[in-house]
Amino acid sequence: MRGGEIIGGRFKFKVKVVNESPYTINDVTVYILSYPRDTLILKTEDDDIFFSKIExxxxxxxxxxxxxxxxxVRGEIVAGVSYVDASGKAHTLTTESYTIRAVCDLLQPEAITPRGFELKLKELESGEILLKVEEWTPEEMQEKTLRVLSDSNFHEVSSDESITDDVVHFKISGWAKGKYTRKNVGAEIFITGISKQKGASCRIRVAGxxxxxxxxxxxDLKERLSAYLCPMCGNKLTLDNVEDLKKGKIVRCLFCNVSIGR
Structure with a gap:
């Protein structure tokens, strides 16, 4: 098993080695086989870690x-494990590749005025994607987007709302700077849908x-906005909550007790 997370500006990659056999295994070595060397530097003192045995x-x-x-940071990390079994036979295994894709975790918020933001965007290249959501009302998506931008280390530049014939339009913008290159990136998220009714379209535009x-x-933003999170507190919903939402039922967040799905 393997996994990873960014903590304090560093990416911590973990490998869990489980001895599922009825015998002790010896001389266990865990090491890194491959990682994106153009964007990551291995800072662990040794590139392999040794255990004399695992019960x-x-x-x-x-x-x-x-x-x-x-x-x-984008790429694959692959680890290897070698050990000697109870009969003295050596074995070598490799983990499945772990995909690391980090952008927002490596940003820091930077304040800018709405006017300054608009002027900056005119100078920058941009890209966008359209995301459809079926389980959330436009208002819930607006609350969720504000939380996602904050959690993604964007400074909230503006949040605007307008309504035309029961169709609500939200425009939310954020601004940040890279921790390493010090280059800026801006995000605009446009949410449209019938007010108080489930189903909305979200257009994500990023310029940098x-x-x-x-x-x-x-x-990164698409993945965060697509996740089943409570639009109020940002915690993950349970699998039962998700299934009930898909069936059109109203669910209640276990963390903040808010009703979702109305």
Whole structure:
């Protein structure tokens, strides 16, 4: 098993080695086989971690620290594990590749006026994508978007609303700067739908001083906006909540107790 997360500007990659055999395994070594070297530097003291043994049904969870060198990190990390079984036979295994795609986690908010934001966007290259949501009202998506932008390290520049014949339109914008390249990136999210009715369209537009950040940032925001999160508190909904929402039922968030789906 493997996984990772960005903590304090570093990417921590974990490999969990479980001994599911009835015998102790010995001389266990966990090491990194491959990672995107153009955007990450391995900062762990050693590139392999050794355990003398792992008992039956026991496990070890070593971690490797990587330091990003760019604001956009994309690639695959593959780890290897070698060990000697109870009969003295050596084995070597590799993990499935772990895809790392980080942009918003490597940003920091930067304040800018709405006028300054509009002027900046005229100078920058941009890209956009259209996202359809069926389980949320436009108002819920607006609340969710504000939280997603904040969690994605964007400074909220503006949040505008207008209504035409029961169709509500939201425009939310955010501005941030890369921690490493110090280049700026702006996001605009346009939400449209019938007021108080489930189903809305979200158009995500991202502009940046570094062209390489645009598409990954769009993908990052799309993934966060598509996740089944409570639009009020931002916590993940349970699988039962998600299934009930898909059936058109009203659900209640276990964390903030708000009703969702009306």
């Amino acid at each position: 039956p049904q026991g496990f070890r969870s070593p971690s490797f620290d990587f330091l990003p060198t760019q604001d956009c 001083e570094d062209d390489a950040m645009i598409l990954p940032a769009i993908d």
